[in-house]
Amino acid sequence: MTTAAARQVADPNRVAEPARMADPAGVGVADPEPAAEVPNAFDPVSARQVIEHYYDQGWTDGLPVVPCSESLLAEFLAQVDADPDETVFAMPHLNRTCSVRLAAVNAAMAGCRPEYFPVVLAAWAALTEEGYAGRGIWQSTTGNGTMLVVNGPARERLGINSRGNIFGSGFRANATIGRAIRLTAINAFGLRPHVLDQATQGTPAKYTCCIAENEEESPWPALPAELGFPAGESTVTAMMTRSVVHIEARHTIEADQLLNDLANTVARTGALVHETISACVVLGPEHAHLLARTGLSKADVRRALFGRAVHSRASLDAVGKGAVSRNTRWRIPRDHPDAVLDGETDQVRVLNSPDAVLVVVAGASNAGVSAVAETFGPRGGRPATARVKDAR
């Protein structure tokens, strides 16, 4: 299919044969509402041709994309006070940049509504601040994807889910905002699997990973408040993640036991490729309240995990990670020619500082379940958080 033909069938004003949409939920005639909403001008043959055209161009993540017309692009650009040619993200080692316009096209293709676009731009600003995504970790054999955490009124306004199945499917804003980042990585930066994306296995986060903090059911100040953002502002915090590991602790009523369970998960040896690690601990509200009842703040939890994320030298030796390379500081067996010990003690900390752990509260108040997102980036310091700037 030619580009001209694609433009033709993408014309939203084209009149076609009346048609009914296929029913993806299996509801059929039992529910007349969906069919009643289908416009007469809808042409499923043309729609399929356009979707196939995007596939033919390699402009997808494997899932169908939404065709983006110039008029749809204009709706996205109207949502932000930004020059369409302004650079939102750069990968200097690839000699490539992404403009506001390109970010908007990909957000539209990802299925975002135009009003999500300020959140997408904030995500790019946060990823720029994070630093690692632009330097190649996104292409690594480790297989990282981006993870976004949204805070503030944008969650309610846009319907960004913070309360149950946060890492799962079912919410347009979560699904498409995260996907907008990945589609841009593919289309603007060329990070296609088997080519510039060298992931050995990758992660489902390479499709999408965007959660929101459950501020309403958290016992603690929300992330932006911790960072000094004024009340009422929405923010996006960005990080690179490889795995989201869950913690089942439904019957635990002692904070000490829960902290040990969390610390053991943060410190699991499989995550140790470098000397130290970093993590985003996503506490379910039940776990957050259990910890808060004993007087712990988020900062206390970070300090507690820093103190407990420790291995004995013998346990690291047992998995061939009892030393580090004198050149790369990657973990290697003690008998490797490049091996040096990381410290003299038999107790090995795997976190550099309490700030290597970010703590957020998200999920439903229905079970003692939490998660650790294993992150690849700065191991300490201020989280990469950017303000959502809506058009004035």
Place this chain on the structure above:
Amino acid sequence: MSVCTDAFRVPADAMARALGFPGFEYVTVPHPVASLTLPEVQERVREMMPRLLRILGVEQ
């Protein structure tokens, strides 16, 4: 001079194109390297040296 294992030939060529050097020459060695013993690494180096020197323009 760039050296990588043969598992990375496609990304390496893509990087060269992205940076404006299509056809950039580099040396590949059989994959993997990370899990080799020191003698095996030394053997890999001995085996690749002629190709490395050729790319550098060293007459042998």
